[in-house]
Amino acid sequence: MALVAALQLWDAPSTSEYYRRRYEDLAKADSLVKSYLEPRNVSAGVTKPVETPAISSAFKMVIEAGLAPDIYSDFIIRVDSSFDLIRREIDEHMDEATLGSSGQADTILVNLFERLALWQRIWAVPLKAFNDPKLIPQFTKTFHQLLHASFPKCFPDVLQHFLESSLLRVPEPISPRPAALPKVAPPSPHLSRLGIIPRYSATLSKVAYVEIERIVKDEAGKGWETRRLNKARLRVSSSVAGWLTGMFDGTEAAQTALRPMFSRFDYYLCKCFFDTRTDELFDIIVDYPDSMAALEDLKECLFKVDQRAALVDKLKAANIKRLLHPGAETKDVIAQYISTIRALRILDPPGVLLHKVADPIRRHLRERPDTIKCIVATLVEGEELQDENELGAGDGAIDQGNMDGVENFLDNRWEPEPVDAAPEFRSGKASDIISTLVSIYETRDVIMKELQVLLATRLLAVKDYDAVKEIRTVELLKIRFGEAALQVCDVMLKDIADSKRINDHVHGDIKSDVHPLVISRMFWPNIENSALHLPPKLEEAQREYEAAFHRFKPDKHLKILQHLGSVSIRLELADRIVEVEATPLQASIAELFETRDAWSILDLGQKLGIEDEETVTNALIWWAEHGVLKETNKGSWRLLESMEDDVAPSIPSMPEDSGIDRLDETKADAIRVHWPVSHRNRAMLTP
Numbered sequence: 153m154a155l156v157a158a159l160q161l162w163d164a165p166s167t168s169e170y171y172r173r174r175y176e177d178l179a180k181a182d183s184l185v186k187s188y189l190e191p192r193n194v195s196a197g198v199t200k201p202v203e204t205p206a207i208s209s210a211f212k213m214v215i216e217a218g219l220a221p222d223i224y225s226d227f228i229i230r231v232d233s234s235f236d237l238i239r240r241e242i243d244e245h246m247d248e249a250t251l252g253s254s255g256q257a258d259t260i261l262v263n264l265f266e267r268l269a270l271w272q273r274i275w276a277v278p279l280k281a282f283n284d285p286k287l288i289p290q291f292t293k294t295f296h297q298l299l300h301a302s303f304p305k306c307f308p309d310v311l312q313h314f315l316e317s318s319l320l321r322v323p324e325p326i327s328p329r330p331a332a333l334p335k336v337a338p339p340s341p342h343l344s345r346l347g348i349i350p351r352y353s354a355t356l357s358k359v360a361y362v363e364i365e366r367i368v369k370d371e372a373g374k375g376w377e378t379r380r381l382n383k384a385r386l387r388v389s390s391s392v393a394g395w396l397t398g399m400f401d402g403t404e405a406a407q408t409a410l411r412p413m414f415s416r417f418d419y420y421l422c423k424c425f426f427d428t429r430t431d432e433l434f435d436i437i438v439d440y441p442d443s444m445a446a447l448e449d450l451k452e453c454l455f456k457v458d459q460r461a462a463l464v465d466k467l468k469a470a471n472i473k474r475l476l477h478p479g480a481e482t483k484d485v486i487a488q489y490i491s492t493i494r495a496l497r498i499l500d501p502p503g504v505l506l507h508k509v510a511d512p513i514r515r516h517l518r519e520r521p522d523t524i525k526c527i528v529a530t531l532v533e534g535e536e537l538q539d540e541n542e543l544g545a546g547d548g549a550i551d552q553g554n555m556d557g558v559e560n561f562l563d564n565r566w567e568p569e570p571v572d573a574a575p576e577f578r579s580g581k582a583s584d585i586i587s588t589l590v591s592i593y594e595t596r597d598v599i600m601k602e603l604q605v606l607l608a609t610r611l612l613a614v615k616d617y618d619a620v621k622e623i624r625t626v627e628l629l630k631i632r633f634g635e636a637a638l639q640v641c642d643v644m645l646k647d648i649a650d651s652k653r654i655n656d657h658v659h660g661d662i663k664s665d666v667h668p669l670v671i672s673r674m675f676w677p678n679i680e681n682s683a684l685h686l687p688p689k690l691e692e693a694q695r696e697y698e699a700a701f702h703r704f705k706p707d708k709h710l711k712i713l714q715h716l717g718s719v720s721i722r723l724e725l726a727d728r729i730v731e732v733e734a735t736p737l738q739a740s741i742a743e744l745f746e747t748r749d750a751w752s753i754l755d756l757g758q759k760l761g762i763e764d765e766e767t768v769t770n771a772l773i774w775w776a777e778h779g780v781l782k783e784t785n786k787g788s789w790r791l792l793e794s795m796e797d798d799v800a801p802s803i804p805s806m807p808e809d810s811g812i813d814r815l816d817e818t819k820a821d822a823i824r825v826h827w828p829v830s831h832r833n834r835a836m837l838t839p
Contacts, residue, residue, distance in 0.1 A: 180210075181211075181213040182214055185214050186223060186226065186227075188210075189223070189230075189278045189279070190230065191227075191234040191237075193234075194271050195240075199274075200273070200274050200277050201277060203281050207281060211282060215282065224279075228291070231275060231291075232298060235298050238268070238271050239302045241264075242264065242268075242302055242303065242304070245260055245261070245264040246306065246310065249261055258314055258317050261310065261311070261340070262339065262340050265346060266342060268342065269345055269346060272346065296346065296347035299347070300347070308355055311348070311352055311355055312355050312358065314339065315355065315359040316359050316363070317339075318395070319359060319363050319392070319395050322390075322391040322395050324387065324390070336391075338398045344399070349400065357413075361417075363392050364388055364392060364417060365424050367391075368384055368421060368425050371384040372428040372429065372432075376436060376443035376445055376446035377443075378445050379445045379448055379449050380445075380449060381449040381452060384425065385418070385421060388421055396410060419456060422452070422456040425450075426453040426459065426462075426463075429446060429449065430463050430467070433450070433467050433470065434474060436450075437492050440491045440494060447495055447498045447499060451498060460504075460505060463499075463505065464509055468508075471512060471513060476516045482517070482520050482523055483529070485516065485520075489513050490585055490589075492506070492510065492513070493510070510588075523592070525602055527590070527599065528605075529606060531586060531629070532606055532610075596633070600637050603629070604641060604677060607625075607626070607641050611644055612716060614648065614669075616667075617649075617652035617655070617669075622648075626641045626645060629641075644671070644672075644675060647670065647671045647672055650670065651669045651671075654701065654705075655667055661703070661704070662696060666693050666694055668712075668717075670710070684737060684740070685714075685760055685761040686714055687743040690736070698710050715735075716736070719734050719738075719739035720733050721739050725793055726793045726794045728779075730779070730780060737760070737767070737768075737771050738774055740760055741771050741772065742775065744756060745791045750788065750789065751789055752787050753769055754787065756768050756772075779795060782796070
């Protein structure tokens with residue numbers, strides 16, 4: 153019986169009128185649904201389909217019959233076959249975009265995205281009739297795949313240009329510190345809806361990085377006077393970050409997801425700034441301390457990117473190319489070395505970077521013959537003593553313990569050496585400027601000897617026994633080098649004070665224009681003698697002073713160094729008076745022209761005991777520059793009693809209204825030398 157009943161049920165639909173009509177209705181519903189889902193040609197002006205009650209009933213019937221999956225699959229197949237309609241429209245727009253101008257291409261691309269979004273929306277709307285929330289996302293994914301496969305090869309480049317243009321249109325920040333990222337509208341609202349942003353995220357990042365590079369180049373090019381890194385950060389945050397957030401609809405969830413990318417942007421910003429400033433580092437050091445702000449920015453970038461080796465390599469290469477060559481003067485090399493020390497202290501207080509950069513400079517300086525002289529001149533005449541002296545003898549004084557570079561592990565401030573420090577690096581070594589310069593040589597004795605020579609040269613040039621500046625310099629040097637190293641310098645300074653006392657006593661005994669500096673031969677550097685024979689007037693003045701000195705100190709004798717010193721001299725000529733300060737040789741030549749109007753170089757040399765004709769010629773040229781002498785023939789010179797039209801003195805003589813009485817021209821038949829008005833010479837004290 154069960155079998156008979158089953159067979160009757162099986163055969164019922166084919167024979168039942170009810171089920172026949174039902175199959176006919178289902179067939180009509182299937183046809184109506186497929187017709188409703190048919191991908192429409194938007195280019196023909198088709199509007200969005202409207203779901204009528206009949207359409208809704210038909211969808212309900214096919215869904216109940218279990219035909220929905222097959223109908224959806226058939227719809228996707230028809231979408232694929234109909235996508236040529238979209239491809240033709242894409243090709244038309246892209247052809248116009250590539251041939252048009254920049255502004256036209258952007259407009260064409262905006263229109264293209266609008267049309268593609270319309271295609272997607274009109275084709276997706278009928279799927280709502282299924283009442284299945286999964287179908288539209290599935291269709292969107294399929295549509296995006298077909299769409300991206302339809303874009304021509306030139307689309308990424310056109311899209312990049314489109315994104316770059318939109319980013320450049322983002323306004324500059326108004327507030328110096330915005331509270332939150334500004335909301336920047338995307339160039340097209342359909343970029344995310346069409347899946348272009350996720351699919352071309354690499355292009356999006358490339359545009360962002362290019363803009364970051366542009367911002368860095370713009371800010372870094374504004375100079376080194378103020379800090380530029382934070383200003384560049386503000387611009388990136390307001391433009392690039394805000395623009396990118398707008399691309400992802402600007403939601404809180406989007407900003408959260410983008411934070412890792414923003415962190416990468418900041419790293420890239422610091423990397424670009426680091427590259428720019430390290431390329432300029434040599435010039436930044438030259439401009440120190442005016443470039444302090446640029447160094448502070450570079451320090452922050454160095455901490456962020458941690459590319460210390462790249463900084464060292466670039467600076468060493470720049471030093472070799474622009475500094476460590478024969479064309480650079482030693483004093484300039486030392487000045488740049490000092491600036492390098494100060495600048496790299498800011499970037500790296502432990503001194504590892506300086507240790508690596510300085511080694512080629514130190515080797516180069518050791519090979520130069522005049523380095524010691526220039527170092528001493530820098531210490532004495534520069535500002536290093538005043539700048540570095542605040543370290544104090546305990547912190548910066550050069551002692552043997554510091555020179556050995558032994559670390560004090562009991563110091564509470566002790567820290568381990570950086571990981572990139574060389575094996576020979578010692579963080580405990582003294583790092584002040586003076587210590588660093590002196591440590592170029594293994595011993596400081598050569599520095600001390602040159603220091604004594606320089607101090608002697610400066611003391612020999614003082615006037616009126618005024619050595620206050622030199623005394624201060626020696627006292628500062630004592631702080632840096634200790635009392636014992638400057639004992640010889642103390643003796644030289646004592647000679648200055650004793651000379652003033654002796655001179656005051658002698659001038660109380662006789663009336664003289666001679667003011668000698670009496671030096672102790674054993675404690676001063678060797679001074680070369682000269683064969684200069686002074687004319688009678690000056691020789692007589694010196695002889696009178698020497699006799700008075702011997703009466704004051706019977707056990708001492710003076711050995712006059714005739715070629716050293718200066719003479720304040722006044723020449724009375726027919727139409728002018730010339731007052732100058734000359735060397736003993738120049739003054740001697742002037743006195744000889746008092747006796748004769750013309751002299752040859754050979755005769756002057758024989759008269760003065762000078763065999764070197766060049767030395768005599770230079771003295772004659774000096775007088776010619778003052779309009780006193782003139783060369784007539786080769787090796788022959790004459791006195792210009794009256795100024796000639798073709799002679800223009802480099803130093804003007806006394807004007808007529810100067811208050812100085814002019815001589816009667818009838819009496820001015822020869823040069824009048826008030827010899828000497830004041831004569832300062834250097835005498836060597838001998839037992």
